[in-house]
Amino acid sequence: MTDQESERGPHHPRPLSPAALRAKAIESLLVEKGLLASDAIDRVVEIYEKDVGPLNGAKVVARAWCDPAYKRRLLEDGTAAIAELGFGGLQGEHMVVLENTPRVHNVVCCTLCSCYPWPVLGLPPTWYKSLAYRSRIIREPRAVLHEFGLELPETVEIRVWDSSAEIRYMVMPERPAATANLSEAELASLVTRDSLIGVGLAEPVAR
């Protein structure tokens, strides 16, 4: 599975497999019938990767929202508390979980390269590795968050945390309002990847 370790970039061009040809045929037929639009597929794949990706991190946050004792352990020793839920593979890096509050909003980056807590957050998004994000989030966090669509009141202090080979950070977003009667699994589904990096909030509950 070395293929999966690599970036999802273009590989050497090669002829399409029979399955790829068949998939293309079905897609073009459905488009022709007006049942499908190509950009609708793009949208679904994007939503899906975003929502399903950070499943492990989302479960950690949901547990902490529901269980104050777990939350305490998580903030004291992230690596151990995350391992309690069976998520390992941290390979010696120390996990630090940063709690967002009404006064403090945390954001994670890696200015040197692209250190990322992938056992809990899945693969890093492309922008996380971009030079623009890595350099600008430190200098002008509020402007960068604005570009992500996140407006925070001036009274909220923004703290930016630079990951390293030894320490990986994960943000614990604030629990959205009106979620008192949701189950832990339902709460986990509100925790997006962006909220775990700190460039977004946990999703509000739609009414």
Added chain:
Amino acid sequence: MDRYERLFGNAGYIARRIASDISGPAAIPRRNGEPVFTEPWESRIFGTAVVLCERGLFEWDEFRQRLIAEITAADSASGEAKSPPSAYYERFLAALERVLIEKKICAKEEIELHARAELPGEHEHH
């Protein structure tokens, strides 16, 4: 109506049904919780099935049952306990094709016609 459906609407409901299917027979291949698409066509066919389901052309559970049947049939044919992850989306493709035909969304002949048109060197323009 399911609670998720109230919270997120039909599209979110389907995505989360898929997301919560972590270890079942039809669970999508993942690595560290993230879906693994090894080739672009795999994400295209996945997106196609979800969009059609969102549009109400079939129920996700109907498709899922068909997918489980395809996986089971392929496993017993190969004699191996578990298919390699790369085979998953081939089963997915086969299951979608069967659902499309059974639901009379597409005719088998139409699919074959388009499949021939996709073959290298055979460009039929309609």
